[in-house]
Amino acid sequence: DAGVIQSPRHEVTEMGQEVTLRCKPISGHDYLFWYRQTMMRGLELLIYFNNNVPIDDSGMPEDRFSAKMPNASFSTLKIQPSEPRDSAVYFCARLRQRGNTYNSPLHFGNGTRLTVT
């Protein structure tokens, strides 16, 4: 357990429906990242937060994607409306700053496998 709980583990939905993915990092982290993994594009950074504030959302593919972090122990990634090309595994990852940030590794949750039919 890397201290990041994601839910649901699997999500199957129809095109056009709203999808909400959840992430609960343990307390004490400073950064939270959302990645998307597909066979074609590998691990893509979508957005990341520092102390609950979004720092860089340039990886969010379209306006259909949005992410929030209302507090230090909860974040959501929402897709609305969903499309078949959104099918992927979505990972949440945490990083705890210790002194200089570049000394800290990233720890991933178990991911949510999303299938949009």
Next chain:
Amino acid sequence: GENVEQHPSTLSVQEGDSAVIKCTYSDSASNYFPWYKQELGKRPQLIIDIRSNVGEKKDQRIAVTLNKTAKHFSLHITETQPEDSAVYFCAARRTSESPRTDKLIFGTGTRLQVFP
């Protein structure tokens, strides 16, 4: 922005042989280079990392080398075992205050198969 290229995309070796995976990065200011192993259906897990002030690091059968001048780094696995079979990802990160960034950018992955 940072771009990380990784090769080969697939690698097959016989048990006991060595495996080498290579990555190049574009941002000369990158200062942190981790390697992750991802088994089928599981999350990526850190196996080793190296900072820009170090040229080589070793942990048992795994070693990583960094050439900052050439902007490339490599993962070396010696005495490979079937349980080493997985997808391996390299990554690079530049930590900067202005502009503010701590982005970890991943390579496209290498599928390693170790045959008994």
